[in-house]
Amino acid sequence: MASAKEEILARIRNAKVPPVAPTVRGYDREGTGGVELFAERVADYRAIVHVVTDVPEALERLKGKRIVAPHDVPAEWLVDGVTWLHEPLTIEELDQSDGVLTGCAVAIADTGTIVLDGSEGQGRRALTLLPDYHLCVVRVDQIAASVPEALQRLEPTRPLTFISGPSATSDIELNRVEGVHGPRTLEVLIVG
Amino acid sequence: MARNPVTWLGSPTFPKAAHEALADTQLRQNLRKATGTIRGRRAAAVGEMTDWEQLRVAGEQIKDDVLSRLDTLLLQLEESVTARGGVVHWARDAEEANKIVLDLCRAENAREVVKVKSMATAEIGLNEALEAGGVHAIETDLAELIVQLGDDRPSHILVPAIHRNRSEIREIFQRRMGVEVSDEPADLAEAARVYLREKFLTAKVAISGANFAVADSGSIVVLESEGNGRMCLTLPETLITVMGIEKLVPTWQDLEVFLQLLPRSSTAERMNPYTSVWTGVTPGDGPQRFHLVLIDNGRTATLEDSVGRQALRCIRCSACLNVCPVYERTGGQSYGSVYPGPIGAILTPQLVGDMHDPQAASLPFASSLCGACFEVCPVRIDIPSVLTHLRAEAVEAKGRTAESVAMAAAAWVFREASRYEKAQKAGSLARFLARDGRITSLPWPGSKWTASRDVPAPPSESFRAWWRKNRG
Numbered sequence: 001m002a003s004a005k006e007e008i009l010a011r012i013r014n015a016k017v018p019p020v021a022p023t024v025r026g027y028d029r030e031g032t033g034g035v036e037l038f039a040e041r042v043a044d045y046r047a048i049v050h051v052v053t054d055v056p057e058a059l060e061r062l063k064g065k066r067i068v069a070p071h072d073v074p075a076e077w078l079v080d081g082v083t084w085l086h087e088p089l090t091i092e093e094l095d096q097s098d099g100v101l102t103g104c105a106v107a108i109a110d111t112g113t114i115v116l117d118g119s120e121g122q123g124r125r126a127l128t129l130l131p132d133y134h135l136c137v138v139r140v141d142q143i144a145a146s147v148p149e150a151l152q153r154l155e156p157t158r159p160l161t162f163i164s165g166p167s168a169t170s171d172i173e174l175n176r177v178e179g180v181h182g183p184r185t186l187e188v189l190i191v192g
Numbered sequence: 193m194a195r196n197p198v199t200w201l202g203s204p205t206f207p208k209a210a211h212e213a214l215a216d217t218q219l220r221q222n223l224r225k226a227t228g229t230i231r232g233r234r235a236a237a238v239g240e241m242t243d244w245e246q247l248r249v250a251g252e253q254i255k256d257d258v259l260s261r262l263d264t265l266l267l268q269l270e271e272s273v274t275a276r277g278g279v280v281h282w283a284r285d286a287e288e289a290n291k292i293v294l295d296l297c298r299a300e301n302a303r304e305v306v307k308v309k310s311m312a313t314a315e316i317g318l319n320e321a322l323e324a325g326g327v328h329a330i331e332t333d334l335a336e337l338i339v340q341l342g343d344d345r346p347s348h349i350l351v352p353a354i355h356r357n358r359s360e361i362r363e364i365f366q367r368r369m370g371v372e373v374s375d376e377p378a379d380l381a382e383a384a385r386v387y388l389r390e391k392f393l394t395a396k397v398a399i400s401g402a403n404f405a406v407a408d409s410g411s412i413v414v415l416e417s418e419g420n421g422r423m424c425l426t427l428p429e430t431l432i433t434v435m436g437i438e439k440l441v442p443t444w445q446d447l448e449v450f451l452q453l454l455p456r457s458s459t460a461e462r463m464n465p466y467t468s469v470w471t472g473v474t475p476g477d478g479p480q481r482f483h484l485v486l487i488d489n490g491r492t493a494t495l496e497d498s499v500g501r502q503a504l505r506c507i508r509c510s511a512c513l514n515v516c517p518v519y520e521r522t523g524g525q526s527y528g529s530v531y532p533g534p535i536g537a538i539l540t541p542q543l544v545g546d547m548h549d550p551q552a553a554s555l556p557f558a559s560s561l562c563g564a565c566f567e568v569c570p571v572r573i574d575i576p577s578v579l580t581h582l583r584a585e586a587v588e589a590k591g592r593t594a595e596s597v598a599m600a601a602a603a604w605v606f607r608e609a610s611r612y613e614k615a616q617k618a619g620s621l622a623r624f625l626a627r628d629g630r631i632t633s634l635p636w637p638g639s640k641w642t643a644s645r646d647v648p649a650p651p652s653e654s655f656r657a658w659w660r661k662n663r664g
């Protein structure tokens with residue numbers, strides 16, 4: 001008897017679907033948005049946005065809290081007065097922290113999206129998921145205008161998380177409500 | 193072969209189910225409110241895109257390209273997933289897919305698994321199959337949870353509990369979670385968060401679907417809102433993803449089209465809160481065992497139909513449901529399938545693959561052919577054309593019926609002018625059955641027609657007779 005794989009492939013070939021012409025990409029692949037649009041669209045999701053010049057100064061807001069930070073965030077971000085939690089951390093420790101501070105890989109102005117890829121200053125995916133508060137630092141040069149531009153900058157085989165605002169649901173009467181399983185508060189620092 | 197669980201066993205035909213649903217005023221009120229809200233928001237989200245039509249065309253073309261070389265792309269996907277430490281399984285039908293997943297759960301000694309909302313697993317009846325095998329699947333998407341706790345059936349692709357309003361949801365949560373909660377959506381979401389937290393933190397196995405799989409990189413993509421998806425895709429040691437074979441895109445670049453089309457079409461957002469992308473296994477981050485189950489379950493048969501195969505372009509956004517005047521009034525459960533609404537009316541009968549099944553064969557008729565579904569479809573599926581195509585198939589499968597005999601007789605009458613005139617004269621006698629110019633019940637076989645509509649009374653004299661008398 002043929003394996004499921006062989007049989008499915010044979011059925012597909014048997015359907016004899018004719019080849020098609022190459023895809024026409026007549027849509028806008030560039031986009032024009034920058035910092036301003038990005039800030040506006042992040043705020044539309046009811047995230048908190050600040051444009052700052054001095055990150056350590058802006059991090060004063062974390063004073064007195066227990067904050068998770070990947071080991072490779074810039075040393076100047078680890079300001080005094082904060083209890084910094086570093087890996088290795090258990091799921092319970094992450095769950096019981098007050099928040100997490102990370103950088104990002106890319107951001108998208110058109111959609112107000114932040115993308116994490118687990119590289120420098122971002123840590124593994126669970127770090128930005130279990131704490132109820134996520135403070136994300138976005139450098140201006142990390143902001144791509146459009147979705148196509150952002151995807152071009154990303155390496156698809158890395159573990160990627162696209163974040164557009166705090167966790168939300170539209171499941172009750174199709175209206176968006178913020179705050180379900182992911183961080184209920186998202187705060188973004190755009191460093192100009 | 194076992195029956196395809198894409199339709200629910202024992203469901204009445206669409207007209208019968210719709211007749212009952214129409215009497216439920218609460219249901220109609222809930223649906224009118226929810227679909228009305230989302231229609232307006234979608235129009236705004238799409239309206240701000242100047243290149244929406246070009247994106248739709250590209251979406252259509254990419255998906256048609258996938259269907260034209262599906263065998264090659266599936267092999268490419270298998271190779272890239274395997275190279276990154278994943279294991280790929282193939283399943284011809286629901287039964288085979290369910291067995292694969294159950295065996296994988298058993299190998300992990302899992303008695304309880306967490307699930308991300310997935311149409312593919314709903315289609316194959318995975319939860320029921322797991323339960324029968326001693327594994328309890330917990331739905332973690334809010335709407336799926338409402339359906340599961342309410343011992344209910346889904347009624348919408350994106351929001352399976354769309355037929356429930358906030359006070360009904362509150363009642364279900366209080367009864368099943370044993371908590372006091374208000375009917376404020378924020379409080380209801382909080383109750384779900386608390387209820388599921390422990391499950392997420394302790395689950396060893398998660399099961400998900402996939403919105404897209406990228407053939408050339410082996411990356412799998414899941415779009416979601418609540419973070420329950422991220423929980424399932426990140427915390428457990430083992431991840432099992434079940435996916436229809438048509439969910440592919442050829443390259444990473446192709447996602448730039450669908451990541452713009454899907455969120456605006458489904459939840460009417462510029463972007464959904466969370467999208468996760470993973471490729472096989474990443475050491476030190478997320479599940480260290482990854483299984484991908486590719487299911488056919490009627491898709492290759494659908495692929496053979498040159499008109500019907502475009503249904504396989506569907507990216508499950510549910511925009512067509514939200515604009516459909518029939519869906520808005522009958523609700524999703526009347527379609528007797530996990531795929532309701534216009535897309536369900538063309539996808540379900542094709543997946544079932546048997547037009548002798550009266551329930552499946554009734555679905556292509558669940559439409560007024562108004563075309564609103566085609567207009568909003570982000571991958572330009574011409575649903576009205578497929579509906580009429582499938583209607584023809586349904587009629588053919590029915591063979592000789594009272595209707596087909598009557599049509600054949602009518603054709604015979606129309607072929608000769610003299611027969612036609614005689615028939616008109618005889619027909620004018622029917623006016624004696626009319627009251628206020630309308631006939632509400634004809635004798636058999638005309639009763640088949642008047643069972644669902646009135647007939648205007650024929651005039652006492654035909655136009656041809658009048659012309660001959662006055663102008664001839």
